[in-house]
Amino acid sequence: MTEPNDLPPDVARIVKHFEDLIKGKFEGRKQLIEDAGPLAEQLANEQVASKLTAQDPTLWGPDAESEAAIRLSWTTLHETSRPLVAEIEALRAELHAEGIDRVVLAGMGGSSLAPEVITRTANVPLVVLDTTDPGQVADALDGDLSRTVLVVSSKSGSTVETDSHRRIFEKAFAEEGIDAASRIVVVTDPGSPLEAASKEAGYRRVFAADPHVGGRYSALTAFGLVPSGLAGADIGRLLDEAAAAAEYLSVDSKDNPALVLAAALGGAHARGAEKVVIADTGSGIKGFGDWAEQLIAESTGKNGTGLLPVVVERPDSPDFSDAYADSTPIAIGEATNGALMGSEGGLGGQFLLWEYATAVVGRLLGINPFDQPDVEAAKKAARSLLDAPKSEPATPTFVDGPVEVHAPEALSGETTLAGVLRAFLASAPEFGYFAVQAYLDRLADASAVVLRPEIARRTGLQTTFGWGPRFLHSTGQYHKGGHQNGVFLQLTGAVEEDIQVPDRPYTLGTLQLAQALGDGQVLTRNGRPVLRLHFVDRAAGLAHLVKALQEVSR
Template identity: 35%
Template sequence: MFFSDNKVENFSERDLASLKDRAHFISQLNKRDSDLWNKGSHSDSLGWLGAVDKMLQNLSTIEAFRKEVLNQGFTDVLILGMGGSSLSAFVFKQIADKGQGLNASVLDSTNPDAISAIEKRINLEHTLFIVASKSGGTLEVSAFMNYFYDKLKKIKGPDAGDNFMAITDPGTPMEVKAKELKFCKVFLNFPDVGGRFSVLTYFGLLPAALMGVDVDALLNRAKEMVEACKAEDLSTNPALGLGLIMGALANQGKDKLTFFLPGEFAALGGWLEQLIAESTGKDGKGILPVMGDVKSNNDNYGPDRAFVFYNFSGLLHNQQLNEKSKALKSLGFTVINIEINDVLDLGKEFYRWQVATAIAGAVLGINPFDQPNVQESKDITNSLLKDVNRKLVLEKDEPLAMDSFFKQGQPGDYISILAYLPETAETVKALKNLTADLEAKYKLAVTYAFGPRYLHSTGQLHKGGKHNGLFLMLTCEEQQDLQIPRMPFTFGELQAAQALGDFQALRVHGRRVMQVGLGKDYLGGFEKFLKVNSVPKAFGGAIGGMKRED
């Protein structure tokens, strides 16, 4: 059967019939009727429904700024952001026409080594820094801004602000600070659009334009999806059926929505993780997005899985993905196949998934626009940072064998690797290897994410969703710490406090969490970790929390 261009396999006619009674959900959504979620008023969170039309009207403003930046001789752009503003930038960085824009980097890590690596890679004097924060008070973004502003001030003196622009909501501390520091431009976004729904606003499109993405074409593709999503017929609306199925599958226990994406836009996975997990992971419910590996054995998948396959039509069609999809269909799994023409069709896909996620929230009976548990980790982190005269270190508790820890898992559980490590090619490879090993051995869904990025993404589901996660937190010691100007702590202390803050928040919610310190030679520690499949004292393993040591 088909829902518009979404081919859905192994979803029964009986289940489909039950969804038809909820087709009116799309009418309520398009009317911005907050009763759809039965959780109070959400009129201040539905501005994304009209964002495409607003941004089409502002295309000339974006294009004029893009030309101005290029004419001023900038060669690089560095996006300083967390959550939606950074995750959308990673997608656009991957699909950008490199010859039409600036060299792009994205910073959403507080790891000192990661920050130093970016600083060495760019030409500071010829870099435009985009400071992106909806609230205008995001701790990490403020720290990034302070650090790089002081670097520019040493080079350009009072003209340092010429290298900075801000994207924020009206009336935020960031708007005030940007004017005080004489940023070259401040773009005020729509206050009724939440961060994870902001990809088709200034937060996503300004960085995209500067990178060389054809924002005009992207928005016009998105406009096609906006119009298609007004239909109340399941057979013609590309997002309505998708959202209803997502919610229905989750209610049946098939809540590990596993995505297979072509390499050309694999970064979409991070954006989908935040949108779906942070929107649905609350009140003991939730949908966990999992990024699939086409080489993974199909025997690794349990009945808690459903699958989404993206593929290109025409000459770019990926036959390996096609074969994987057919194999899973033959095994009786629910499989959703979506084809796109080219990467600019992601404009459509951003809007499709926003609508589908909002609809899934209605099916689950949750509010998809809040994040009630995100603040908990932040509060603990802030309390830890108040005492700046002590150093955060790992407790040296008796290590627990990794196998014993993961054998606690039951069918329907999942494993999440939380990596407070520099995001290098070597680290990503090691995490992918570990993910594959754990999935094969324990037959559970396995995800990995870098901290503190996941705190603004899947962290909500970890604490607010079902009690079915097993969390492996990996930390390391930085090679060289970095002081944050005008803040009473270093980046190293900030990241350590964030790791400990989330560790304690997970414990407060009764989650099963194991922490391993890999030391300064974290790749060497990682190699031993994979070889012995346990946590030996030989490379500084530790289970438990962190503590402050005089």
């Protein structure tokens, strides 16, 4: 076994940090840490780490074996993705020689979350489109198209958001007199319908990703590397960091950071801590929590159980620094402010560490960490609404200023926004959670994020915030498949200027609302409370909502 002193610096810091935790250094969570040690040792004795590296599909039981058999190639991507580096760098140089240096990414879930954290951390520009909001898409279209390349990332090509973006940009290029095919780069699975259609259309380049890697584990495949590398991130270094971490993560040792992290999360879950609260404590990695959120939620949130990730804005947030009994605080960086543990090291190593740990948590929870059985439900509901649209919009329960309130029947007696919020917040079960779902423009309507800490402070319950439809490919799986104790606040808004999706019978605004209503229908069928607030004027509606929320605690 490799000794800690022989490890690369990034990995050595991870190991040292977890060794400190095993010794009970952080007294506030000492019992959980002490519990993690024996469980990590048990996992080591069962050779879980080495079997995972060897891509053994039997680790999660017979029911998961067929799926796991085709989803484990991520354990060796730091080696198998090496040839991509030169190919991507060559394409980038080719594009730059033609004056094309603006990269727009159309992708959902892992196809957008990994490139976003990679490029933000590298401080290189990448326009990420994982939205159906017309305003946000219009903002991307307003960029200099003469300098733009569109990367279309989808395993099959059937993802409605990504397909819509491709159609819209293809038309926009043509209207500017630009050969659209020369400006579109595709990342997809080999043999997919998108691969065939892209080659027929003559798109500039089609990258075939490893088909034996699921979307949320695809950070180091072509899905993560192509848009990031074209944007200017050092993807070779990313693979170097992962390779350095892989040496230790594959070892069957009780000090293996992935086994310790998995044991701590699994042990905490057994004690009732079903939420994982994630804060950055100065890691230098930007937006890692959003990527980890999808990995954890989609991998574990099923069969009525799982871990719900809660990404907080600051490490001094009360729901992190003084986490509730149902929560495990994890720091990305040094463990401070009462965090159970810290997770340090370079981004490539962090990707691999959390992938290993999440897969092992699936074994501890007795679930298949590689499927997402409940994600499709919201998609089907949205498609049915698009196929049979209502001629008239839904009638609100009541209107308060610039906010149309669509309340569940149990709250139909309320007549003010503050009143319905007070009753709604009080409806959550003990140790449940609130989910704020904003089907808005995450650039122009960015102030909506203040709602998460405001609600958390007023309720004493863990509260998540997700931009729709982005979260449908992330925590959306947990909402329907995990522990059914969530309460859901949906935010929708009027569209000033809509965008028609070429060759489709709907606009982006229609699609966005259908996605919100479809997901709401599925949650309601599951017996979960859903309150939808529709802003007739977005800026005024958000301000009115914040004011009403402040009145709730008076």
